[in-house]
Amino acid sequence: xxxxxxxxxxxxxxxxxxxxxxxxxxxxxxxxxxxxxxxxxxxxxxxxxxxxxxxxxxxxxxxxxxxxxxxxxxxxxxxxxxxxxxxxxxxxxxxxxxxxxxxxxxxxxxxxxxxxxxxxxxxxxxxxxxxxxxxxxxxxxxxxxxxxxxxxxxxxxxxxxxxxxxxxxxxxxxxxxxxxxxxxxxxxxxxxxxxxxxxxxxxxxxxxxxxxxxxxxxxxxxxxxxxxxxxxxxxxxxxxxxxxxxxxxxxxxxxxxxxxxxxxxxxxxxxxxxxxxxxxxxxxxxxxxxxxxxxxxxxxxxxxxxxxxxxxxxxxxxxxxxxxxxxxxxxxxxxxxxxxxxxxxxxxxxxxxxxxxxxxxxxxxxxxxxxxxxxxxxxxxxxx
Numbered sequence: 425x426x427x428x429x430x431x432x433x434x435x436x437x438x439x440x441x442x443x444x445x446x447x448x449x450x451x452x453x454x455x456x457x458x459x460x461x462x463x464x465x466x467x468x469x470x471x472x473x474x475x476x477x478x479x480x481x482x483x484x485x486x487x488x489x490x491x492x493x494x495x496x497x498x499x500x501x502x503x504x505x506x507x508x509x510x511x512x513x514x515x516x517x518x519x520x521x522x523x524x525x526x527x528x529x530x531x532x533x534x535x536x537x538x539x540x541x542x543x544x545x546x547x548x549x550x551x552x553x554x555x556x557x558x559x560x561x562x563x564x565x566x567x568x569x570x571x572x573x574x575x576x577x578x579x580x581x582x583x584x585x586x587x588x589x590x591x592x593x594x595x596x597x598x599x600x601x602x603x604x605x606x607x608x609x610x611x612x613x614x615x616x617x618x619x620x621x622x623x624x625x626x627x628x629x630x631x632x633x634x635x636x637x638x639x640x641x642x643x644x645x646x647x648x649x650x651x652x653x654x655x656x657x658x659x660x661x662x663x664x665x666x667x668x669x670x671x672x673x674x675x676x677x678x679x680x681x682x683x684x685x686x687x688x689x690x691x692x693x694x695x696x697x698x699x700x701x702x703x704x705x706x707x708x709x710x711x712x713x714x715x716x717x718x719x720x721x722x723x724x725x726x727x728x729x730x731x732x733x734x735x736x737x738x739x740x741x742x743x744x745x746x747x748x749x750x751x752x753x754x755x756x757x758x759x760x761x762x763x764x765x766x767x768x769x770x771x772x773x774x775x776x777x778x779x780x781x782x783x784x785x786x787x788x789x790x791x792x793x794x795x796x797x798x799x800x801x802x803x804x805x806x807x808x
Contacts, residue, residue, distance in 0.1 A: 469678030487614030490626030569724030
């Protein structure tokens with residue numbers, strides 16, 4: 425029987441039918457009033473979801489393109505930046521910054537843990553922190569299942585001459601993030617995560633403080649020049665050919681989020697996380713992320729001793745048409761990651777937990793049949 429694959433990964437995520445239908449419309453030209461209408465609708469929605477009054481730029485790229493664009497626009501070669509590195513994507517900030525000749529100070533936090541905002545403050549107040557032009561941090565580290573305290577870091581940076589750059593590629597639309605209120609100068613989001621779109625778009629909000637730095641930047645740039653995007657945005661268009669179908673689809677997905685209501689969206693994701701964790705615990709599995717920093721968008725699970733977790737993932741994918749993610753880099757074969765972000769509901773989580781239990785039984789893991797589903801259903805009734 426042919427079924428849609430259920431993507432319980434940290435991205436790409438499931439795309440709603442209404443969004444898919446929007447992408448199936450006949451293509452329109454990007455230099456028309458019709459496109460300007462959709463682009464304007466999308467930009468209005470983005471500002472609401474970003475919780476910002478700032479410009480939100482739209483790039484035809486992955487989230488990594490947005491990260492690179494932020495670095496080359498906000499800084500100049502030789503500038504000193506501090507990166508809070510909590511996993512694969514924190515490390516990506518480090519690699520991009522070094523590639524462009526920045527002087528990078530790295531806070532290497534053990535994987536599974538989050539960054540302590542007070543530790544950032546200590547560095548900024550030390551001799552090592554003198555002349556730091558930017559602090560770069562990941563909100564939701566999908567490689568480990570950790571969510572960092574962006575609000576706390578923002579409070580420390582608000583009155584400093586320092587740009588706060590945040591990777592919210594997977595978190596925007598799933599976790600609370602108040603761009604303006606929290607003092608975030610550049611916030612980067614990606615289309616294929618909690619925003620419920622296919623891959624291909626990066627969204628970047630830019631504060632007045634960041635624009636002042638951008639206008640002084642000596643970094644070479646062309647396609648990703650934020651000044652060109654700002655100029656075009658004032659005319660309700662883009663400087664270069666946009667991903668037209670994705671932009672039309674984005675108007676639909678953003679409307680879905682806003683119709684649900686941001687607070688309700690955040691509550692739904694927290695509820696899904698708690699249901700998933702209840703089922704995982706009932707299976708006797710251990711979480712990888714520290715409880716203090718666990719993300720509501722992804723649950724990272726340690727592989728049980730003697731169990732081939734990659735084989736478990738393969739059974740889920742091939743036999744049950746449910747895809748979950750494995751570990752990255754040195755965590756490959758050591759953890760499994762269940763994403764519950766975007767277009768996901770309780771029944772998707774229950775289905776995943778039930779299939780996980782059966783896959784574990786198939787590879788010889790001892791568990792009481794039905795325990796995961798029973799615990800998850802109890803959590804559904806207990807969680808309001």
